[in-house]
Amino acid sequence: MLTQAILIGLVAMCVTFEWALGTCLASRPIVTGVLIGLVMGDLQTGIIVGATLEMVFIGSVTIGAAVPPDLGRVPWGAAFPPDVITGGILGTAFAISTGQGAEVALTLAFPIASLYLIIDNALTLIVMPFFVHKADDCVAKGDLKGMERMHLLGGFIVKSLPRFFVCSLAFYLGTPVMNAVLNAIPEFVSNGLVIAGGFIPALGIALLASMIVNKQTAIFFVLGFALCAYMSIPILGIAIIGLCLAVILVVVQPNFIAQTPQLSSEGSFDDDDF
Numbered sequence: 001m002l003t004q005a006i007l008i009g010l011v012a013m014c015v016t017f018e019w020a021l022g023t024c025l026a027s028r029p030i031v032t033g034v035l036i037g038l039v040m041g042d043l044q045t046g047i048i049v050g051a052t053l054e055m056v057f058i059g060s061v062t063i064g065a066a067v068p069p070d071l072g073r074v075p076w077g078a079a080f081p082p083d084v085i086t087g088g089i090l091g092t093a094f095a096i097s098t099g100q101g102a103e104v105a106l107t108l109a110f111p112i113a114s115l116y117l118i119i120d121n122a123l124t125l126i127v128m129p130f131f132v133h134k135a136d137d138c139v140a141k142g143d144l145k146g147m148e149r150m151h152l153l154g155g156f157i158v159k160s161l162p163r164f165f166v167c168s169l170a171f172y173l174g175t176p177v178m179n180a181v182l183n184a185i186p187e188f189v190s191n192g193l194v195i196a197g198g199f200i201p202a203l204g205i206a207l208l209a210s211m212i213v214n215k216q217t218a219i220f221f222v223l224g225f226a227l228c229a230y231m232s233i234p235i236l237g238i239a240i241i242g243l244c245l246a247v248i249l250v251v252v253q254p255n256f257i258a259q260t261p262q263l264s265s266e267g268s269f270d271d272d273d274f
Contacts (some may be wrong), residue, residue, distance in 0.1 A: 001274050002172060004171070007039045008039055008167050008171050009164040009165065009167045009171075011036060011089060012032075012089050012163040012166075012167040012168075013028045013160045013161065013163055013247055015032055016085060016160040016221065017160060019159050019160075027084060029050045029053035029088030029091075030050045030053075030054035032050060032085065032088045032089050032092065033049050033051065033088065034046055034050055034068055035198075036092040036093050039093075045095065049091070049092045049105045052090065053087070053088050053109055057088065083116040083117045086112055086167060087113025088109060089167055090108065090109075090170055091105035091109030093167075093171050094171070094174070097171075111171070116163075119162065120162070123158045123162060130154075131153060131154030131157075131158070132154070133248060172268060220242065220245070224242065227241065
């Protein structure tokens with residue numbers, strides 16, 4: 001148990017290194033679920049739970065200062081998108097350790113993610129400014145190496161190291177408690193969670209659609225739905241059709257229009273010329 005808790009903490013710490021390596025999406029639940037499945041010795045469940053949580057958190061992406069509009073009003077009370085890393089990792093770990101599957105992960109992921117969001121915001125507001133000011137001093141002195149050190153130390157201490165301790169301790173201390181809580185849940189509640197779990201991925205798709213669907217792109221959504229529902233074309237086939245349409249609209253059509261001779265009114269053909 002202790003070894004697994006440490007390994008889970010290391011996974012949480014390592015996938016957070018995007019602040020240093022750039023965004024590579026290693027922190028997404030579909031990736032962390034696989035890693036936790038390997039650590040817990042149940043790769044299949046890790047993949048299933050990770051993919052399920054990915055559908056839930058699919059719209060939880062912040063780009064710069066932009067926050068997904070609908071996630072700021074979700075009922076779990078977070079003012080910003082919940083922490084996908086901690087929620088995905090601990091949700092998957094508890095689901096595997098309790099043997100209850102994806103419905104438990106869905107139940108636990110949001111409260112855990114929202115709770116760690118408070119911790120992360122506190123560390124960012126209280127601790128991070130110290131490293132920022134130190135980096136400013138290094139820049140003023142022309143010490144670029146010192147600025148780099150402050151960047152690496154600040155990111156590691158504020159973003160990565162806390163996730164190691166939180167995920168390790170939460171799993172090590174929380175598994176017996178979670179087993180007791182799950183055993184105390186009435187059967188009708190458990191069945192309700194299973195049924196609700198089937199709707200939550202649709203919620204994730206709806207959140208994503210609300211961000212990307214507009215008057216120009218809605219027709220392609222309708223086309224994809226019609227091809228799948230009425231012509232039974234598999235998802236891969238629809239993706240290939242979508243790729244072809246994208247290439248035609250973005251690459252082929254502009255080049256064709258640019259290469260087509262533009263006939264002016266003076267140079268247009270007239271029936272009298274023949």
